[in-house]
Amino acid sequence: xxxxxxxxxxxxxxxxxxxxxxxxxxxxxxxxxxxxxxxxxxxxxxxxxxxxxxxxxxxxxxxxxxxxxxxxxxxxxxxxxxxxxxxxxxxxxxxxxxxxxxxxxxxxxxxxxxxxxxxxxxxxxxx
Amino acid sequence: xxxxxxxxxxxxxxxxxxxxxxxxxxxxxxxxxxxxxxxxxxxxxxxxxxxxxxxxxxxxxxxxxxxxxxxxxxxxxxxxxxxxxxxxxxxxxxxxxxxxxxxxxxxxxxxxxxxxxxxxxxxxxxxxxxxxxxxxxxxxxxxxxxxxxxxxxxxxxxxxxxxxxxxxxxxxxxxxxxxxxxxxxxxxxxxxxxxxxxxxxxxxxxxxxxxxxxxxxxxxxxxxxxxxxxxxxxxxxxxxxxxxxxxxxxxxxxxxxxxxxxxxxxxxxxxxxxxxxxxxxxxxxxxxxxxxxxxxxxxxxxxxxxxxxxxxxxxxxxxxxxxxxxxxxxxxxxxxxxxxxxxxxxxxxxxxxxxxxxxxxxxxxxxxxxxxxxxxxxxxxxxxxxxxxxxxxxxxxxxxxxxxxxxxxxxxxxxxxxxxxxxxxxxxxxxxxxxxxxxxxxxxxxxxxxxxxxxxxxxxxxxxxxxxxxxxxxxxxxxxxxxxxxxxxxxxxxxxxxxxxxxxxxxxxxxxxxxxxxxxxxxxxxxxxxxxxxxxxxxxxxxxxxxxxxxxxxxxxxxxxxxxxxxxxxxxxxxxxxxxxxxxxxxxxxxxxxxxxxxxxxxxxxxxxxxxxxxxxxxxxxxxxxxxxxxxxxxxxxxxxxxxxxxxxxxxxxxxxxxxxxxxxxxxxxxxxxxxxxxxxxxxxxxxxxxxxxxxxxxxxxxxxxxxxxxxxxxxxxxxxxxxxxxxxxxxxxxxxxxxxxxxxxxxxxxxxxxxxxxxxxxx
Numbered sequence: 080x081x082x083x084x085x086x087x088x089x090x091x092x093x094x095x096x097x098x099x100x101x102x103x104x105x106x107x108x109x110x111x112x113x114x115x116x117x118x119x120x121x122x123x124x125x126x127x128x129x130x131x132x133x134x135x136x137x138x139x140x141x142x143x144x145x146x147x148x149x150x151x152x153x154x155x156x157x158x159x160x161x162x163x164x165x166x167x168x169x170x171x172x173x174x175x176x177x178x179x180x181x182x183x184x185x186x187x188x189x190x191x192x193x194x195x196x197x198x199x200x201x202x203x204x205x206x
Numbered sequence: 207x208x209x210x211x212x213x214x215x216x217x218x219x220x221x222x223x224x225x226x227x228x229x230x231x232x233x234x235x236x237x238x239x240x241x242x243x244x245x246x247x248x249x250x251x252x253x254x255x256x257x258x259x260x261x262x263x264x265x266x267x268x269x270x271x272x273x274x275x276x277x278x279x280x281x282x283x284x285x286x287x288x289x290x291x292x293x294x295x296x297x298x299x300x301x302x303x304x305x306x307x308x309x310x311x312x313x314x315x316x317x318x319x320x321x322x323x324x325x326x327x328x329x330x331x332x333x334x335x336x337x338x339x340x341x342x343x344x345x346x347x348x349x350x351x352x353x354x355x356x357x358x359x360x361x362x363x364x365x366x367x368x369x370x371x372x373x374x375x376x377x378x379x380x381x382x383x384x385x386x387x388x389x390x391x392x393x394x395x396x397x398x399x400x401x402x403x404x405x406x407x408x409x410x411x412x413x414x415x416x417x418x419x420x421x422x423x424x425x426x427x428x429x430x431x432x433x434x435x436x437x438x439x440x441x442x443x444x445x446x447x448x449x450x451x452x453x454x455x456x457x458x459x460x461x462x463x464x465x466x467x468x469x470x471x472x473x474x475x476x477x478x479x480x481x482x483x484x485x486x487x488x489x490x491x492x493x494x495x496x497x498x499x500x501x502x503x504x505x506x507x508x509x510x511x512x513x514x515x516x517x518x519x520x521x522x523x524x525x526x527x528x529x530x531x532x533x534x535x536x537x538x539x540x541x542x543x544x545x546x547x548x549x550x551x552x553x554x555x556x557x558x559x560x561x562x563x564x565x566x567x568x569x570x571x572x573x574x575x576x577x578x579x580x581x582x583x584x585x586x587x588x589x590x591x592x593x594x595x596x597x598x599x600x601x602x603x604x605x606x607x608x609x610x611x612x613x614x615x616x617x618x619x620x621x622x623x624x625x626x627x628x629x630x631x632x633x634x635x636x637x638x639x640x641x642x643x644x645x646x647x648x649x650x651x652x653x654x655x656x657x658x659x660x661x662x663x664x665x666x667x668x669x670x671x672x673x674x675x676x677x678x679x680x681x682x683x684x685x686x687x688x689x690x691x692x693x694x695x696x697x698x699x700x701x702x703x704x705x706x707x708x709x710x711x712x713x714x715x716x717x718x719x720x721x722x723x724x725x726x727x728x729x730x731x732x733x734x735x736x737x738x739x740x741x742x743x744x745x746x747x748x749x750x751x752x753x754x755x756x757x758x759x760x761x762x763x764x765x766x767x768x769x770x771x772x773x774x775x776x777x778x779x780x781x782x783x784x785x786x787x788x789x790x791x792x793x794x795x796x797x798x799x800x801x802x803x804x805x806x807x808x809x810x811x812x813x814x815x816x817x818x819x820x821x822x823x824x825x826x827x828x829x830x831x832x833x834x835x836x837x838x839x840x841x842x843x844x845x846x847x848x849x850x851x852x853x854x855x856x857x858x859x860x861x862x863x864x865x866x867x868x869x870x871x872x873x874x875x876x877x878x879x880x881x882x883x884x885x886x887x888x889x890x891x892x893x894x895x896x897x898x899x900x901x902x903x904x905x906x907x908x909x910x911x912x913x914x915x916x917x918x919x920x921x922x923x924x925x926x927x928x929x930x931x932x933x934x935x936x937x938x939x940x941x942x943x944x945x946x947x948x949x950x951x952x953x954x955x956x957x958x959x960x961x962x963x964x965x966x967x968x969x970x
Contacts, residue, residue, distance in 0.1 A: 094858070094932075094933065095779065095782065095783050095786070095933075096862070096865075096925070096928050096929050096932045096933055097783045097786035097787050097790065097865075097925075098779075098782045098783055098785075098786045099928075099932065100786060100790060100924070100925075100928065101785070101786035101789055101790065104789070104790075104793075116932065118932040118933050118935075119935070122935070140775065142858055142933075143858070164775070164778075165774070165775040165776065165777070165778030165779040165782065166771060166774070166775050166778075183778070184778050184779060184781070184782035185778065185781045185782040185784075185785040186782075
């Protein structure tokens with residue numbers, strides 16, 4: 080499949096397997112390659128030991144733990160990411176997660192596309 | 207000091223010289239009437255001058271009189287020997303020095319002669335001076351001139367009257383007219399004096415300067431002397447007498463006046479006129495002194511009236527009582543109002559305590575130990591002793607009583623003074639204040655709200671009640687700085703922003719919600735509300751702060767917000783899962799009925815898994831419950847063999863495993879053991895030993911009529927595999943046999959097990 084993200088490798092960090100599979104579908108429909116799919120902080124960090132992806136979709140809450148460590152590893156690797164979360168208004172306790180672009184679950188295809196394409200339109204925010 | 211002593215001495219010498227010259231001049235005038243050569247004159251104004259000089263300048267000036275008298279003898283060409291003149295001068299000067307010394311020492315002597323005792327004293331002094339001086343002079347002249355006894359006695363008598371007249375006429379004249387203010391008087395008084403003196407002069411001239419009068423009419427002068435004394439006092443009398451003496455002497459020497467009829471001898475006539483003047487002077491001066499005394503009495507009365515008015519205006523009852531019998535001799539208006547005029551009040555007649563009088567503690571006074579009686583009896587001074595007793599009108603009263611003995615005047619009864627201040631109202635106010643204070647104290651002590659009272663000033667120590675100590679976790683007295691208030695992030699609240707400090711600075715209604723860090727390090731949420739306490743002028747004097755423990759409410763609120771956020775998160779997450787479930791099911795369904803069956807099955811499994819968790823209050827579930835719930839919709843009257851050790855699952859893993867088992871059961875119901883008549887299903891699991899124990903769950907379908915179709919990589923299979931790998935961190939392996947298939951789901955146990963607070967608390 081070809082699309083706007085052809086050739087881009089995107090890491091999916093999501094603990095709900097059904098949601099993870101849906102995100103993978105959406106990414107593939109945009110032409111991107113799923114660089115990996117992790118359901119926990121440890122699995123995500125392990126996935127980032129390999130070649131860094133071009134971008135990441137990061138669930139804020141991984142089985143009860145905040146995904147802040149993953150966000151910081153992504154920052155260290157200069158990988159832009161969007162935070163997908165069910166938290167609508169409540170401020171995320173981790174300031175890095177709170178400050179990142181947010182994709183509120185459940186989301187429409189259009190919202191997802193805009194968020195992911197946004198990652199490649201602008202350079203990743205510092206710090 | 208030395209220079210001043212020298213100046214004093216020079217001044218004394220100058221005064222002495224002036225006195226000596228004055229005496230000399232008057233002595234020369236007197237000597238012109240001398241009966242014996244150089245001495246023995248019946249006219250001697252110098253005696254009065256000398257007395258006045260020593261009364262005013264001091265007895266130590268007596269040598270001036272001595273020298274003046276001696277000098278007069280020489281100037282007049284006395285034929286007496288020096289020793290006689292020296293003796294006479296010594297007699298004159300020392301006879302004057304003695305009485306002058308005595309009168310100056312006596313405090314009762316008024317040198318303006320404005321009192322009867324002073325006038326009598328002057329007359330007595332005159333008599334002493336005249337007696338001593340005349341005795342010494344007569345004896346001396348008798349010795350020096352060889353006079354016989356009768357002649358010496360007559361000379362002594364002349365001398366005596368000369369001195370007395372000199373003293374009684376000249377001394378008052380000098381003493382009463384010596385000051386500038388003695389000459390100051392209103393024009394009416396000046397006119398009156400002039401008129402009196404003119405009348406005196408005219409009558410005196412008519413009497414003493416007339417010729418051929420055959421009988422004495424000197425008494426015509428007395429009414430005028432009396433008028434002068436009563437209208438112008440000693441000053442008027444002294445002036446009138448000087449006038450009379452001068453006219454009488456002149457007439458006597460000129461052979462005129464009433465005494466001509468008595469004797470041809472001018473000396474006898476002079477002596478007679480002197481006797482008349484002496485008696486007139488004595489009468490006049492004494493009368494004038496008594497007259498002058500009257501204004502003094504009036505002034506004393508006025509002063510006493512003023513004092514009484516002052517005492518009557520006092521709000522304190524003042525009583526003077528005799529120390530001996532306690533009888534009241536004076537009450538001011540306030541005392542009369544309080545105790546009555548009849549002495550039946552306090553102190554009563556007889557210096558006894560009134561019935562019912564008690565001390566402050568209610569102890570009744572004995573008859574002789576109430577404050578005024580004690581001051582009378584023992585001479586002690588009592589200060590502000592509290593006495594309770596009944597007033598005349600029956601009301602109870604509280605007094606502060608002061609009592610003290612008064613210094614006794616000579617010859618008068620000893621007195622004590624008692625002062626009674628009615629403090630009934632003040633006492634009542636104090637009691638009310640104390641009651642209100644203890645009420646306030648009770649509120650302060652028992653209020654369930656922490657209260658802190660602080661005085662102004664940076665180093666003020668604030669006093670807190672028990673509730674305050676309980677909230678702030680410290681003692682009930684704390685330094686203002688010791689109260690450690692912090693904001694939500696734990697930063698100290700600046701001192702000037704604390705409500706108590708703002709209230710001390712006068713800000714009304716200062717309020718702050720903040721953390722209070724207790725000495726044990728624990729932070730509690732408090733609401734601090736402070737208000738200033740102002741003095742009468744409105745200036746902030748102190749401040750009161752209420753401290754409410756809102757920690758529980760605040761933390762409950764925080765927890766509530768957290769729970770709402772968590773619930774919202776879960777709902778959103780569940781919706782995302784349902785959304786994904788719908789999309790994937792739709793993508794893998796040939797038609798809508800297929801979609802509907804598959805989607806409803808998955809949704810039901812998802813709901814059942816959540817129902818399990820809900821039943822366990824979202825604390826987790828067990829593997830057995832998950833297996834039973836997954837199988838139940840698909841058994842359709844069949845049974846499955848389920849076996850394995852009890853194993854608790856965390857909520858998320860419980861849901862994931864439910865979804866995987868649902869897919870297995872769906873497949874079994876559609877194609878496998880739960881569809882065919884001979885099919886059998888068994889689910890069992892085991893836990894391996896070791897550091898990282900793993901669960902091995904085996905799903906085994908057997909007794910099928912044919913080997914199962916090769917696994918189609920449908921959504922269901924993918925879901926099973928990925929759920930186990932993704933969410934359980936394990937693996938799902940399928941192995942086929944001739945009459946069935948076996949799924950082995952292996953996953954580590956450390957991802958399982960009870961963890962009650964999934965999500966909440968850990969996530970924010």
